[in-house]
């Protein structure tokens with residue numbers, strides 16, 4: 001268990017709902033859910049996931065901390081906003097889903113090999129290097145995330161896509177060498193670091 | 208020309224539904240002069256379109272008959288039908304109201320014999336049945352209409368049809384020269400009782416009321432269950448006229464929803480519970496009702512009514528707000544899709560007919576009140592002192608059942624009486 005996770009468990013052992021309200025983006029909305037089921041019924045993921053927003057919100061209120069934070073549901077949300085458009089209570093459901101994913105990540109509770117979580121990490125690392133996304137390296141990093149053999153297979157399977165992107169000037173083979181960047185990469189990295197410190201202090205303060 | 212005799216001691220009642228009628232009668236029976244202005248060609252409002260009343264399952268016609276007799280007998284009460292208040296100026300104790308009266312083309316010689324209707328052949332959607340049936344171009348709006356005077360639809364004016372109606376009438380009651388008129392008169396106090404309208408089901412896009420024939424509303428269902436209604440009391444599917452046996456009710460259709468009406472309409476749970484009795488009555492054990500709900504709000508003394516319906520093995524309850532309706536193309540059956548809250552089961556249930564329990568919305572739009580009055584977020588009138596001598600009664604003030612609407616109307620009448628009594632005191 002990560003230190004932060006134990007601290008949070010200790011601090012909120014009585015109420016996971018309070019923990020969510022204090023630490024998850026838009027978490028204070030969870031208690032407004034009236035369990036009508038419209039979000040669950042309108043989410044295009046349908047049967048494909050175990051925990052619909054409706055179910056997650058009930059689990060939060062029922063104190064099912066481990067089950068919620070290690071669920072892969074919030075990682076599967078496609079941000080289609082169907083649920084927000086339909087929720088009779090106006091819960092910002094999509095944002096809560098992402099907030100939960102973010103919080104689970106901070107606490108080190110993301111399910112192992114969760115593909116969206118892996119993608120997000122790769123995307124972030126890629127972006128942070130130059131302040132711009134390097135499409136080529138991003139693509140390669142994703143193809144090769146499960147090892148070299150699988151990577152070659154993935155690359156071959158998507159060859160046409162890659163070539164089309166180059167034709168449309170969406171991707172450039174030269175990006176492999178360094179790649180384009182913003183003017184002040186160091187400045188961006190400093191800014192992000194500062195923002196992270198502020199975030200950390202906030203969440204540590206809550207722990 | 209319509210003449211209205213009124214003074215600063217007269218009480219003006221706007222809207223002649225059960226609330227307005229009650230307020231008008233209560234005040235008139237204490238000896239006050241009352242003018243009742245009603246937009247429709249008859250009084251009684253929306254309860255005339257209900258088959259039975261919860262909780263007693265008695266007929267609204269019964270109470271209406273009593274009220275209409277009281278109205279006929281009372282010399283203090285003037286009723287203007289097909290009339291709308293367009294403007295009110297002044298203050299408590301001294302208002303001037305302008306009222307627009309639309310021509311009925313039938314004067315008070317009318318005996319209600321119906322010869323004109325028999326002579327006319329043009330037909331129109333019957334608004335009394337929410338367009339589920341047809342009525343003639345010369346018509347009595349409904350069987351029990353008060354006043355029992357026929358109406359000529361302006362659409363047949365200037366055609367042979369109108370002439371046919373005129374010729375058919377033996378007592379010279381058809382007057383095709385009638386014109387719209389505006390009258391204005393004094394009033395000391397006003398009771399505002401313009402009531403409600405069903406929420407527009409077309410706005411609940413995922414339920415497909417505009418696309419699927421076998422999706423109807425609860426107000427239409429009242430007409431379908433009534434033996435005097437367009438289907439003779441048979442519950443038939445609009446798509447093919449077959450008897451509907453497996454009927455779904457969807458609660459909170461347009462209520463308790465930030466995309467529609469924010470408020471709980473308060474009566475639709477009870478209306479649905481009542482309508483399961485209609486299904487039982489029409490079809491016996493062959494009729495199955497399924498209620499999809501968020502929670503059942505059968506407030507205070509209605510709990511027993513709810514429990515009795517719960518015990519009926521032909522009625523089932525599914526705790527879930529239906530997410531969407533699709534249609535089985537082969538048989539036009541609506542398919543209800545959603546996830547329930549007791550176990551989170553995903554369902555796609557097929558039914559013969561779906562009844563949307565639509566909510567109540569104030570009938571007068573916030574922007575079109577002819578008088579300055581305090582209105583809340585949901586469009587209902589607030590009991591505010593700024594309203595002066597204008598008092599709301601019934602569903603123009605909140606979503607209410609008949610019992611509560613009538614109680615509140617009596618209260619409003621009392622307040623109006625207090626105002627005109629003060630005027631009488633100062634005018635000596």
Ligand SMILES: Cc1cc2nc3c(=O)[nH]c(=O)nc-3n(C[C@H](O)[C@H](O)[C@H](O)COP(=O)(O)OP(=O)(O)OC[C@H]3O[C@@H](n4cnc5c(N)ncnc54)[C@H](O)[C@@H]3O)c2cc1C
Pocket residue numbers: 221222223224225226227244245246247250251252253254257259260261262290291292400401402403404405425426429474478481565566567570571600601602603607608609610612
């Ligand atoms: C499906 C359904 C079933 C129901 N069943 C029951 C039941 O079983 N038991 C029960 O107790 N309640 C029931 N209700 C509730 C009941 O219908 C209302 O309580 C009742 O109609 C309220 O009466 P009202 O006079 O306030 O309003 P209304 O009936 O709406 O009357 C208002 C009147 O004002 C007139 N008007 C409107 N605007 C103007 C204007 N600008 N100028 C002049 N006149 C105007 C209208 O024409 C109308 O005649 C049901 C409601 C629904 C939706």
Ligand code: SF4
Pocket residue numbers: 032033034035036037038039040053054057086087088089090091093
């Ligand atoms: S739609 Fe809104 S109120 Fe309904 S279950 Fe989902 S989050 Fe809760």
Ligand code: SF4
Pocket residue numbers: 039042043044045053076077078079080081082083084093094097
């Ligand atoms: S935004 Fe996410 S949770 Fe909401 S409906 Fe779309 S996929 Fe489902």
Ligand code: SF4
Pocket residue numbers: 313316317318319320321322323324356357375376377378379380381
């Ligand atoms: S208008 Fe004349 S014909 Fe028509 S119902 Fe009245 S009396 Fe009879």
Ligand code: SF4
Pocket residue numbers: 458459460462463470471472473474475476477502503504564566
């Ligand atoms: S009375 Fe029942 S159906 Fe109507 S809005 Fe309230 S909870 Fe929904």
